[in-house]
Amino acid sequence: MAVTYRAAVIDKVGLDALIRALAARGRTVIGPTVRDGAIVLAEVTGGADLPYGWGVAHEAGRYRLAPRRDGAAFAHSAGPQSWKSFLHPQRERQWSADRDADGSVVFSAESGPSPSYAFLGVRPCDLRAIAVQDRVLSGGRYPDPAYRRRRERAFVVAAECTEPGATCFCVSMDSGPAAGPGYDLALTEVIDSAGHRFLVRAGTEEGESLLGEVPSRPADTATQDAAHASVAAAADRMGRTMPQVDLQVLMRETLTAARWEDVASRCLTCGNCTMVCPTCFCTTAEDVTDLTGDHTERWRRWESCFDLEFTHLPGGPVRATGLSRYRQWATHKLGTWYDQFGSSGCVGCGRCIVWCPVGIDITEEAHALARERDGGVAAGSAPEAP
Incomplete structure (x- = not known):
């Protein structure tokens, strides 16, 4: 009760x-x-x-x-x-x-x-x-x-x-x-x-x-x-909307969309979006020592999937291009997060839009992907470009 x-x-x-x-x-x-x-x-x-x-x-x-x-x-x-x-x-x-x-x-x-x-x-x-x-x-x-x-x-x-x-x-x-x-x-x-x-x-x-x-x-x-x-x-006064589609399916069906090239040409891969996002959680480890080598500490700090070293392997980085790194972030946030955790990784706060130095808008990108997938037919109202 x-x-x-x-x-x-x-x-x-x-x-x-x-x-x-x-x-x-x-x-x-x-x-x-x-x-x-x-x-x-x-x-x-x-x-x-x-x-x-x-x-x-x-x-x-x-x-x-x-x-x-x-x-x-x-x-x-x-x-x-x-x-x-x-x-x-x-x-x-x-x-x-x-x-x-x-x-x-x-x-x-x-x-x-x-x-x-x-x-x-x-x-x-x-x-x-x-x-x-x-x-x-x-x-x-x-x-x-x-x-x-x-x-x-x-x-x-x-x-x-x-x-x-x-x-x-x-x-x-x-x-x-x-x-x-x-x-x-x-x-x-x-x-x-x-x-x-x-x-x-x-x-x-x-x-x-x-x-x-x-x-x-x-x-x-x-x-x-x-x-x-x-x-x-x-x-009724939200400044942005997401397209009225299943975002998980949209991300899965648009992995090869031309729109990723467009957003990659603007993205600086600075990682601001991941730093201000309230749900991004990735970290890395840093070991530091004093000058004598007798004292060592391990620190954990935030890491970003936009960092070239984030997925570095002996053969090189897994995602070497800005396109692949932005696509990984967006498709994980809106799509594969469901597979891992049972919900979206996006809560609609808009921080990633505001604090992107070049003004990339995740809602605008989602609308563009939906239009491209559906042959140019708009899926909901897309925001005007700033």
Whole structure:
């Protein structure tokens, strides 16, 4: 039998109290804040750290902060970071080794307590991305113990999307704008003639307990209706779409399409798309030593399938051309990810579009592949070129 948790309404004071209550429970609260001309994820200690009054204006290959008159805190789409940066860090030491005076070598596995994070303002697309990473890094025969420890200790406060960006397409990937499962608390920001407030829904017992610690009032019908209407309206304002076809089949049937040559002529193989993607998980290992050679460490760091050395074998790289590397990334993300993990590897956040230095748009490429496969017949509405 499903458990039903309560919903409540809090104001800006209540949101500040929520942050402080999370910190009082020993959690490091990570949320959106303004820094260096972008909305980035960093530690927040109170409501004043949130990006009230800031949104973003972006397109393929372009990102800018944009002031908002309504003073909203969560009316911005995905920034350059994702929660992957905290759950699956960019660089992490795995073990170290030291040579004793007698010449023997002692290995020490990396240990210590995992951080206890509270993620505040997790977009529905990123909530889905965390679920995807859970399957990749916590499931299967060889789970990542470090990831699992961090994930088990994380408290998630989702923020439903009421203001999609120009490159968002979460509706096409069935990952938003409403929050799916996986949150402890879910916020929906409402700003109207009745004031600035947040509808809060608990999704777990811990979320329900925490909600009881902050000043709130029972959820009224007007606030719930306004929240639901805002999220529903956001679904109709997506800046991008994917073609209305089976993307897994499309990727399989277009491996030799001429469109790959076109995108390869523009792609720099810089790997930006894999770095900002909230689900890309590939890593490599680096061994480093001190000048004496008596101390060695192994570090794991993110790797990209766009790197020429990513699939290097004694005979050379498996994918020597930019075309083969871009095609590998796109077909894996949209197609063969299903074969490995049972879902798409794309959640429609649009980061890969925004942070591509030449503005390559994965939705535009998917539409072009669908048109080529179907003999020039468009499959859904393709976005205009920036």
